[in-house]
Amino acid sequence: MQKELKIALLGYGVVGSAVAKALIENEKIIKARCGVSIKPVIALAKSKKPNALVPISTDIEEVINRDDIDIFAELMGGIETPFEIVSKLLKRKKAVVTANKAMLAYHRYELEALAKDSFLGYEASVAGGIPIIKILKEGLSANNILSLKAILNGTSNFILSAMSKGGVNFKDTLQKAQNLGYAEADPSFDIKGFDAAHKLLILASIAYGVRAKPEDILIQGIDEIGAEDMYFASEFDYTIKLLGIAKAQKDKVELRVHPCLIPKDEMLAKVNGVMNAISVGGDMLEESLYYGAGAGGNATASAVISDLMEFARTNKQKSVLGFVSELSYTLVPKDEICTKYYLRLKVEDKIGVLSKITQLMSENAISIDSFLQKPKQDEIYSTLFFTTHHTFEKSVQNFLAILKKQEFMKAEPFMIRIEQ
Missing domain, CATH: 3.30.70.260 (ACT domain)
Incomplete structure (x- = not known):
């Protein structure tokens, strides 16, 4: 059995540095659980990083062409450039782990085809520290998934939670989220619903095998919600949440991301702040709720390393999107x-x-x-x-x-x- 896996980190920002730190600090417990030492040996970054925990390279070709690397962790962000890099690696039968939900939202089926003889892990692409990918692919695999209702974006959930308390408008709450580091300087990807849509599409691929892209589904953001809407919600015992929703109807599935009025006594209505939660309705298990941190360096790093450990244990791909044969759901217009x-x-x-x-x-x-x-x-x-x-x-x-x-x-x- 191989005693050590060498890891290359493609990206050394918040997540990449958190992955390196966790692999080094938790080396003994990780080895005890998967039987192999997992060591980051190089990281790709746009510039040299002072006090980096691993050697830094700014040359992408130097990093991806190293033959001694056992598995690559793609933590760059973006769509087309990471897709090209990951495709090259999979064609060379190199194992890859990614946290890139945008790339998967557009290219997951192409990458699945390339990963047949390799390994592609993507637990970190949806809901950070909640292992929802493994839950759907493995823990709930005997269930016909009837519905998914999910809070998948912490920034939007923080804003709506604060607004629901009254006395704050959208603009001021967004500014507070930016000051606390929960929202980017350009928050449109989060507040317009696109981040949640990318994640929903990944989950829908696992649950239903549906081949849809963001432009195929209904997406609406939270930026037009005001105090008057919060007033109405309070009067009628509702809470407003940005939800990603999938609902199966025989051989069809509807996919949508938008703000929702949901009854205050529902479990999802009680999920506040930057937390994420996914409610899964199955024909055998009925409803189950999975709750936890959806973003941040440590939560995402936890999911990245879980995929690294899965590869260390098995050294092979079970099934990228959870299916070994076709499942024919079509998208509801x-x-x-x-x-x-x-x-x-x-x-x-x-x-x-x-x-x-x-x-x-x-x-x-x-x-x-x-x-x-x-x-x-x-x-x-x-x-x-x-x-x-x-x-x-x-x-x-x-x-x-x-x-x-x-x-x-x-x-x-x-x-x-x-x-x-």
Whole structure:
């Protein structure tokens, strides 16, 4: 049995340095658990790093062409450049571990084909310290996965958790998240829902074998949510969360990422701050919830090293995406998604407006479940809140497009989907 695995870290930022530190500090316990010493011997970085725990190289070709490296940990970020590098390594039958959810969201099936005679681990690509990849591929592999509902982005969850306490708006809460290091200087990848969408697509590949890319699914961010929406949620015992949702319907699956109103007594509603959680509905296990840190150097490093240890134990690939034969789920078109909706409308306060709105709803096959008019206080216009019974996405989008053209509308109509 091989006594030592040599690791090259492709990237030495927050995650890469945390991986190196953990491998060095926990060397004895790691060896005891997998029977092999796992040693980082070189790291790729854009520039030399003072006090680095491993030798640093700025030459990518020098690093990836070393024959003595047993496994490469891709921790660079980005899509196409890492894909090219990982593809080269897999073609040479080199083992690779990656934390790169964006690359996998676009290229996971191509990489799966290349990894047939090698090893590709990606536990760190979704939900950091929660071993959800292994849970779906192994622990729940006997279940028909009926649904996934997940909080997959800590930045958005921190913002929404803070806003739900009242008295804070989106802009100020985002600034606080940036000051605390929870949000990037350009936070759009997180708050627009793209980060969560990439992760959902990876989970959906394991659960359903569905071949979808981000542009194929419904994605909406949290940047238009305001204090009025939090007011409504509180009044009707809801909490607002950014969720990644997958729901199986016979041989079809719907995939979507967007803010949701969810009942306050649901388990996911209680997940606050930067934490992540995934609720899995299976036909045998029913609902189970997996909770933990979704990002950060140590949480991600923990997942990276778990893949390194799996390779040390087995030295072979079981199945990259969990299937050894085809499973034919198709994607539900965005327009055919059916759920309940919350609508916030700012309108002129005059006779006939409410009647016209309900008429337009009826014409678009939208049925009202509840209605609330917020007290005007110092505002010139009235704010109306509606929730609907189940209806189709196409109907709601058509209704909103018509509504925007009405003279009584004094601001863009706003919609959040309801998940119960």
